[in-house]
Amino acid sequence: MAPLAMSRLMTKLTSLKSEKRLLDRRAADQIRSHILEGVLPAGERLLETQLSEELEVSRGTVRSALAQLANEGLVQQVAFTRWEVSGTSTVDAWEIYTLRGALEGLGARLAAANVSEIDGMRLRAIADDLLHAIREGRFQDATGIDFDLHAAIIELARHERLAEQHRFIVQQVRFHMVQSGFLPNDYEELIAEHKALIEAVIAGDADRAEKLARNHNDAEVKLLAKLLKQGGSAKPTREKAS
Structure with missing residues (x-):
């Protein structure tokens, strides 16, 4: 094959690979979004043919997307024959929150x-x-802002590997929150905890900032574990801040 023809072939193959990766990523993003929003509950069976039709992509693309989500812990393959949304447990919650x-x-x-x-x-x-x-009673928005605040603190650490691991674990946290119906017991306390954490960081008090961040997670995992034991049926009180 002539050099020019070979070059064109390689360019085309590279373009096709890039397009496939983009399709795989988009499919994974859409399925992930459905899981993290609670549209697909824990244990829900995921059919490749159905997802292929809904997302308007090939079954191969769906399979690649599901494999990626399996690596993220959001789906699992059962007996190598079918896919389903991962389950939740108090052990998982403890590991994730620690x-x-x-x-x-x-x-x-x-x-x-x-x-x-x-x-x-x-x-x-x-x-x-x-x-x-x-x-304003926008509790779902508040949850997203809460995560944004913690992500902003992680960003200030100037530690890319830490940030990468944090993004991964927060995704697991969101999954367990959605599946359990998690909401804070007391929003007044939530605001006070975050304010104290922020002021410790701003003051440069590293010891206090670390302690407050850890204590905040310790309190949340206890409530989450309680909800998971109850099958996610108990709903915490939605108290507005005054």
Whole structure:
């Protein structure tokens, strides 16, 4: 084959591979979104043919997407014959939250050493958004802002591997929250905990920031474990902040 023809062939193959990766990623994003939003509950069977039709992609693309989500712990293959949304358990919750507590504790400690005046203003602005969402009864929005706040603190740690692991574990946290119907017991306490954490980071108090981040996760996992034991049937009180 002539060099020019070979070059064109290689370019075409590279383009096709890139297109396939894009389709795989989009399919995984859509399925992941359905799982994290609770549209697909724990234990739900995932049919390749049905997903292929709904997402308008090939079964091969669906299979690749499901394999990616299996690596993320959101789906599982049963007896190598079928796929289903992963289940939840108190053991899983404990493992996930102990990891989250360790990651966010370290993140808060490092952030306290790196925080600037502008960074502090940003953290306080996110906390204000959280407060407004709670006062207005936008509890789902408040949950998202809560995660944004912790992600912002992790970002200030300036530790990319830490941030990567945190993104992965937070996805697991969100999954368990959705499947259990998790909501904070007391939004006043939630606001106070986050305010204390932010001020410790801004003050550069690494020891206190780490302790508060870990304690926050310890409290959440106890409530989550209780809900999972009850099959996610108990709904915490939605108290508005005054």
